Amino acid sequence: MIMNRRSLMTTALTLGAMKAFPGLSFAQARPLVFATFTGSWEEAHKAVLVPAFRKANADAAIVLDPMLSVDQIAKVNAAKANPPIDVMLHDPGPALVAIGQDLVEPYPVEKSAYYKDLISEAQEPTGPAPFFQVVGLTYNPEAIKTPPTSWADLWKPEFKGRVGITNLNSTLGTGWLVEIAKMRGGSEANVDPAFKALEELKPNLAAVAANPGALATLFQQGQIDISPGNFNAIQILKARGVPVEFVAPKEGAIAFKTTIHIVKNSPNRELAFKLIEAALTAEVQTTLMKPPYLIVPTNSKVAMSGEIARVLAKDTAELKQKFVFQDWKKINEQRSAWIERFNREIKI
Amino acid sequence: MGAAPASRDVTSYGMGLAAPLALFFLIFFVAPLLQLLWLSLHNDTAGLHWGLGQYLHFLTDPFSLSVLGSTLLLGAEVTAVCLALGFPIAWLYQRVGPKLQTIIILIVLLPLLTSVVVRTFAWIVILGRQGIINATLQSLGIIDTPLKLLYTQFGVVIALAQVQMPLMTLPLITALGRIDPNLDDASCSLGAGSWRTFFRIVLPLSLPGVIAGCTLTYAAAITAFITQSLIGGGQMLFMPMYLYQQASTLQNWPFASAISIIFLLAVLAVVSVFTTLGRLSRGYGGA
Numbered sequence: 001m002i003m004n005r006r007s008l009m010t011t012a013l014t015l016g017a018m019k020a021f022p023g024l025s026f027a028q029a030r031p032l033v034f035a036t037f038t039g040s041w042e043e044a045h046k047a048v049l050v051p052a053f054r055k056a057n058a059d060a061a062i063v064l065d066p067m068l069s070v071d072q073i074a075k076v077n078a079a080k081a082n083p084p085i086d087v088m089l090h091d092p093g094p095a096l097v098a099i100g101q102d103l104v105e106p107y108p109v110e111k112s113a114y115y116k117d118l119i120s121e122a123q124e125p126t127g128p129a130p131f132f133q134v135v136g137l138t139y140n141p142e143a144i145k146t147p148p149t150s151w152a153d154l155w156k157p158e159f160k161g162r163v164g165i166t167n168l169n170s171t172l173g174t175g176w177l178v179e180i181a182k183m184r185g186g187s188e189a190n191v192d193p194a195f196k197a198l199e200e201l202k203p204n205l206a207a208v209a210a211n212p213g214a215l216a217t218l219f220q221q222g223q224i225d226i227s228p229g230n231f232n233a234i235q236i237l238k239a240r241g242v243p244v245e246f247v248a249p250k251e252g253a254i255a256f257k258t259t260i261h262i263v264k265n266s267p268n269r270e271l272a273f274k275l276i277e278a279a280l281t282a283e284v285q286t287t288l289m290k291p292p293y294l295i296v297p298t299n300s301k302v303a304m305s306g307e308i309a310r311v312l313a314k315d316t317a318e319l320k321q322k323f324v325f326q327d328w329k330k331i332n333e334q335r336s337a338w339i340e341r342f343n344r345e346i347k348i
Numbered sequence: 349m350g351a352a353p354a355s356r357d358v359t360s361y362g363m364g365l366a367a368p369l370a371l372f373f374l375i376f377f378v379a380p381l382l383q384l385l386w387l388s389l390h391n392d393t394a395g396l397h398w399g400l401g402q403y404l405h406f407l408t409d410p411f412s413l414s415v416l417g418s419t420l421l422l423g424a425e426v427t428a429v430c431l432a433l434g435f436p437i438a439w440l441y442q443r444v445g446p447k448l449q450t451i452i453i454l455i456v457l458l459p460l461l462t463s464v465v466v467r468t469f470a471w472i473v474i475l476g477r478q479g480i481i482n483a484t485l486q487s488l489g490i491i492d493t494p495l496k497l498l499y500t501q502f503g504v505v506i507a508l509a510q511v512q513m514p515l516m517t518l519p520l521i522t523a524l525g526r527i528d529p530n531l532d533d534a535s536c537s538l539g540a541g542s543w544r545t546f547f548r549i550v551l552p553l554s555l556p557g558v559i560a561g562c563t564l565t566y567a568a569a570i571t572a573f574i575t576q577s578l579i580g581g582g583q584m585l586f587m588p589m590y591l592y593q594q595a596s597t598l599q600n601w602p603f604a605s606a607i608s609i610i611f612l613l614a615v616l617a618v619v620s621v622f623t624t625l626g627r628l629s630r631g632y633g634g635a
Contacts, residue, residue, distance in 0.1 A: 167582035169582070210577040210589065211577075217578075221476035221498075339597065
């Protein structure tokens with residue numbers, strides 16, 4: 001071979017590309033990739049779950065690649081045969097999409113040591129729920145002296161122009177709408193009553209936030225005093241000194257299962273299983289339940305303590321009684337129609 | 349080395365130098381765009397059945413059309429505000445000493461040096477119920493209850509105008525700088541008043557800058573997802589949020605692709621109107 005400028009260039013580029021994208025040449029030998037969520041989830045997993053996993057598995061290599069559920073689905077979909085992610089984390093809506101698109105490996109339940117310890121609602125053969133997210137009422141205790149007790153309190157005339165909600169883009173917004181529908185005689189299949197109720201809520205509405213994160217800003221700015229809110233988001237605000245309190249309404253707090261899945265065709269199936277096992281253990285869940293994480297556990301062997309025991313539930317029995325789980329299979333069927341209707345009807 | 353250099357066409361060097369960028373555009377811009385177009389021509393979310401259903405859905409749905417309309421209108425409003433506020437600054441810049449010029453440039457550029465998210469959050473603080481505007485008006489006794497500024501069209505326009513202002517002011521400063529100051533004097537000495545001089549001399553000659561500024565501001569304002577959703581909230585739907593909703597929440601990629609293509613064409617139409625005006629104004633300026 002004669003060495004000329006062009007062939008030298010090609011060789012250099014190839015070497016460079018192999019360096020820059022090691023996946024080109026060594027597709028099989030990559031570390032376990034766990035797509036967690038961004039923000040406080042990533043922090044919690046980096047600090048607690050990853051060390052626990054590595055300790056139990058001889059320091060196995062693991063990479064956290066935080067991204068939204070929709071991006072996880074898109075990435076796996078783009079390379080189904082050799083997915084770049086091994087473990088996915090999903091809210092109930094996206095989880096069903098991932099399962100529906102055949103991106104998820106069934107969880108090896110019979111092999112699992114901890115699956116049977118989970119409370120029954122968290123036992124999902126497509127991927128168990130290591131955590132719950134809880135939605136209840138959030139209010140500003142400086143402006144509202146008597147704590148609210150029910151979703152119906154949002155309609156009280158004294159909260160004229162003080163209520164915030166989010167649109168249906170978020171799990172929170174959609175779940176809340178379904179809960180309102182149930183309160184007014186509807187169900188996951190029929191949210192007409194909720195839209196009627198929203199119509200009545202309009203005088204009270206100060207803001208329809210584009211996402212749950214924006215609600216937090218609105219509390220901080222005094223734009224709203226009461227809204228449906230995510231327990232964990234409120235704890236973060238509280239820790240920053242914002243005057244907010246969380247209360248579980250008497251109808252029950254809405255609980256979302258955050259499920260964790262082994263990706264189909266993952267080259268690291270065994271390690272993926274081990275990571276999920278670690279997430280299900282009582283030790284990891286107990287640590288995550290404590291401040292600053294305050295993540296609601298799903299392992300029935302975890303003894304509830306602290307803020308979670310104070311405002312949510314003292315034990316699994318109370319948790320089961322106070323939490324409301326929704327049928328997201330039903331919700332997903334009509335969600336796009338609801339979003340469209342919300343777009344059209346909710347103008348303030 | 350071969351014997352190529354002797355017979356090589358000298359012009360081929362230029363093309364060769366442009367190749368890396370062209371390749372980059374081809375892979376990361378043209379290819380995804382074609383994929384988007386391909387996806388938008390399917391009637392189902394899995395992308396199996398060809399058809400124009402997504403476009404028909406959008407173009408026959410009054411709600412979708414109203415979202416497109418309100419987005420284009422928002423751009424026009426923001427552009428008008430930027431032009432009205434930016435022109436005097438640019439004009440002033442040409443008439444002050446070098447020290448003040450540095451200060452003006454600094455003030456104009458300052459917003460560009462902070463992230464859009466930070467600037468938008470500042471506007472939440474300014475427009476909020478307990479924000480600077482409401483607090484001032486209340487302490488002066490002008491209003492009793494706080495005005496609703498956040499989550500209104502007014503709020504979005506004002507915030508976007510500030511966020512995009514440099515895109516308007518910088519081309520205007522350049523355009524006004526190119527005008528020979530003697531023309532002003534000539535116009536005055538021939539008996540024209542200052543307004544007449546402005547409308548007959550300064551404005552026509554600055555038109556290329558005005559058009560460049562308007563195009564940039566317009567394109568940036570209608571696609572400003574962050575500012576639109578943070579200041580406008582969840583009930584005010586503009587095209588970027590509509591797109592996000594369809595793609596991200598509903599996973600309806602074909603419809604989202606169709607929305608992007610329609611949005612792209614609408615923006616191209618508006619921009620080409622601006623460019624046509626620009627071409628006309630060049631003729632006017634030269635006359």
